[in-house]
Amino acid sequence: MRSEKSNPAPLGLKLAAGAGLAFMHLPILLIFLYAFTTEEKSYQFPPPGLTTQWFAVAWSRPDVWAALTLSVKVASIATAVALVLGTLCAAAVSQTRFFGRETISLLVILPIALPGIITGIALRSAFSMADIPFSFWTIVLGHATFCIVVVYNNAVARFRRISGSLIEASMDLGADGFQTFRYIILPNIGTALLAGGMLAFALSFDEVIVTTFTAGQQSTLPIWMLEELIRPRQRPVTNVVAMVVVMVTFLPILGAYYLTRDGDQIAGAGK
Amino acid sequence: MTAVFFDNVSRYFGAVRAVDRVHLTIAEGEFFAMLGPSGSGKTTCLRLMAGFEQPTGGHIEIFGETAEGVPPYRRSVNTVFQDYALFPHLSILDNVAYGLMVKGIGREERRKAAEDALAMVKLPGYGTRRPGQLSGGQRQRVALARALVNKPKVLLLDEPLGALDLKLREQMQEELKILQKSLGITFVFVTHDQGEALSMADRIAVFNEGRIQQLGSPEEVYNRPQTRFVADFVGSSNVLSEDLCRSLGLKASFASLRPEAVAIAPPSEGALSLAGTVASQSFLGATNRIVIDVEGVRIAVASPAARGVPAVGSPVTISFAAHDLHPMEDA
Numbered sequence: 001m002r003s004e005k006s007n008p009a010p011l012g013l014k015l016a017a018g019a020g021l022a023f024m025h026l027p028i029l030l031i032f033l034y035a036f037t038t039e040e041k042s043y044q045f046p047p048p049g050l051t052t053q054w055f056a057v058a059w060s061r062p063d064v065w066a067a068l069t070l071s072v073k074v075a076s077i078a079t080a081v082a083l084v085l086g087t088l089c090a091a092a093v094s095q096t097r098f099f100g101r102e103t104i105s106l107l108v109i110l111p112i113a114l115p116g117i118i119t120g121i122a123l124r125s126a127f128s129m130a131d132i133p134f135s136f137w138t139i140v141l142g143h144a145t146f147c148i149v150v151v152y153n154n155a156v157a158r159f160r161r162i163s164g165s166l167i168e169a170s171m172d173l174g175a176d177g178f179q180t181f182r183y184i185i186l187p188n189i190g191t192a193l194l195a196g197g198m199l200a201f202a203l204s205f206d207e208v209i210v211t212t213f214t215a216g217q218q219s220t221l222p223i224w225m226l227e228e229l230i231r232p233r234q235r236p237v238t239n240v241v242a243m244v245v246v247m248v249t250f251l252p253i254l255g256a257y258y259l260t261r262d263g264d265q266i267a268g269a270g271k
Numbered sequence: 272m273t274a275v276f277f278d279n280v281s282r283y284f285g286a287v288r289a290v291d292r293v294h295l296t297i298a299e300g301e302f303f304a305m306l307g308p309s310g311s312g313k314t315t316c317l318r319l320m321a322g323f324e325q326p327t328g329g330h331i332e333i334f335g336e337t338a339e340g341v342p343p344y345r346r347s348v349n350t351v352f353q354d355y356a357l358f359p360h361l362s363i364l365d366n367v368a369y370g371l372m373v374k375g376i377g378r379e380e381r382r383k384a385a386e387d388a389l390a391m392v393k394l395p396g397y398g399t400r401r402p403g404q405l406s407g408g409q410r411q412r413v414a415l416a417r418a419l420v421n422k423p424k425v426l427l428l429d430e431p432l433g434a435l436d437l438k439l440r441e442q443m444q445e446e447l448k449i450l451q452k453s454l455g456i457t458f459v460f461v462t463h464d465q466g467e468a469l470s471m472a473d474r475i476a477v478f479n480e481g482r483i484q485q486l487g488s489p490e491e492v493y494n495r496p497q498t499r500f501v502a503d504f505v506g507s508s509n510v511l512s513e514d515l516c517r518s519l520g521l522k523a524s525f526a527s528l529r530p531e532a533v534a535i536a537p538p539s540e541g542a543l544s545l546a547g548t549v550a551s552q553s554f555l556g557a558t559n560r561i562v563i564d565v566e567g568v569r570i571a572v573a574s575p576a577a578r579g580v581p582a583v584g585s586p587v588t589i590s591f592a593a594h595d596l597h598p599m600e601d602a
């Protein structure tokens with residue numbers, strides 16, 4: 001068995017893997033390339049010339065800034081809501097036994113399994129039935145539904161690794177509920193919450209479907225980009241913004257990956 | 272003064288009677304063992320004392336104060352957990368000082384107290400390490416220091432030596448005993464190891480199915496088991512059946528007989544004797560365990576290894592003094 005592992009992969013497999021990776025990632029590189037093109041109306045290949053002027057143009061356009069700040073605000077608040085509710089829910093499900101525990105666990109995870117369009121329609125009709133005007137807060141609520149899931153999933157995995165006797169030991173040594181949460185639980189689930197929060201932020205930041213159903217007149221950054229593609233003017237500005245989106249979402253996801261990977265050593269009560 | 276008082280205490284989990292109408296009184300400064308097989312209710316009793324469980328019925332007092340409804344963090348009781356439950360994200364010093372920290376004692380004072388406690392359990396200078404860097408025996412000592420630094424009135428130990436190897440366990444038994452005598456704190460410890468209970472405790476409560484079968488000094492529990500369960504669980508006494516008892520002229524329906532009280536020899540004057548055949552034999556180091564079949568009843572004999580071993584199947588006579596035969600209840 002060992003020799004099989006060290007055998008080099010056959011050439012065909014290598015080519016197929018390379019082709020697959022190229023198919024996934026070359027289009028992203030093209031987006032970066034067209035952020036520098038001199039041609040603003042169509043995406044002709046190869047670009048007739050290269051320029052950095054679109055960065056300046058994007059910087060000075062107020063609609064870009066409005067969309068960006070809205071997206072950051074929505075993502076931040078949705079993440080904050082998800083952190084509180086997701087952690088509480090994970091604590092309840094992992095630390096106690098009660099009737100309907102498994103059902104609640106499933107219902108919390110459901111929004112991420114459901115197609116976004118279902119969540120979107122459901123929320124939209126619920127908002128109109130309850131006569132809630134579409135606003136910034138309806139977007140936040142819509143995003144929070146799936147942000148809670150990622151926070152919950154991260155927190156529940158970490159809670160399961162905290163031995164129940166740690167909490168009992170803390171109480172036994174004289175710490176009340178708040179002190180136990182602050183000194184024992186929070187330090188042990190901190191990295192999981194950070195990772196979950198980062199993922200939630202990234203998810204919210206580039207969400208389109210639920211947003212189209214729950215937003216009023218406002219455009220978040222992804223919605224703005226969608227509208228911009230139809231317009232044949234200053235197209236490379238969209239590409240510049242796309243680069244920003246990649247940056248803003250990719251870094252937290254990378255961070256979350258490293259945080260949860262190291263989590264094994266942080267929470268490991270044994271060796 | 273009475274340290275722990277249980278009056279008719281029960282704890283049910285649904286239909287399961289984990290603790291069933293238990294009475295017990297533990298005196299101040301006593302080293303008290305709760306012995307029993309797993310699921311016998313001994314750990315639940317400990318958790319009732321610590322405050323992690325509330326009784327379904329009955330009354331608990333700790334140093335004269337009612338304990339029902341008092342949360343664990345308001346009891347002058349500390350616990351050494353079976354898995355030690357050291358906080359993995361804190362240094363050893365912060366682990367030991369945790370109880371003082373949540374009480375709001377100043378940094379310098381609690382550092383000093385924690386270092387003293389670590390020195391007491393023979394781990395001076397280990398304060399900067401993490402729990403993951405210590406061996407099982409060392410973690411056990413840290414758990415002990417972390418509990419004792421709070422100067423509890425009662426220290427609860429839940430199978431404290433269960434995870435240690437034999438040599439370390441014997442050493443810790445000795446140290447725990449010395450520590451308990453020098454501190455004068457009431458120790459209540461739970462174990463399923465009868466040898467540990469016998470060697471360490473001042474008094475032992477033997478638990479089975481949520482009830483105390485017998486409560487007494489190690490000598491009493493070992494030499495005069497009151498029930499068949501105790502005879503069987505504590506050092507595997509022989510249980511003599513009704514017929515055998517009658518043939519020996521005893522009135523009780525059952526009687527216990529310790530293997531080491533029996534000799535394979537013709538009876539000397541005044542001793543009782545039975546005839547049987549050797550059923551099996553095994554070498555246990557200092558002694559041989561020889562099982563004799565007497566009219567269908569198996570009687571184990573602990574025979575010194577220096578003495579010869581009769582062949583399996585050969586007829587032998589066993590003898591014992593009448594006062595080694597202890598009548599008991601059928602339970």
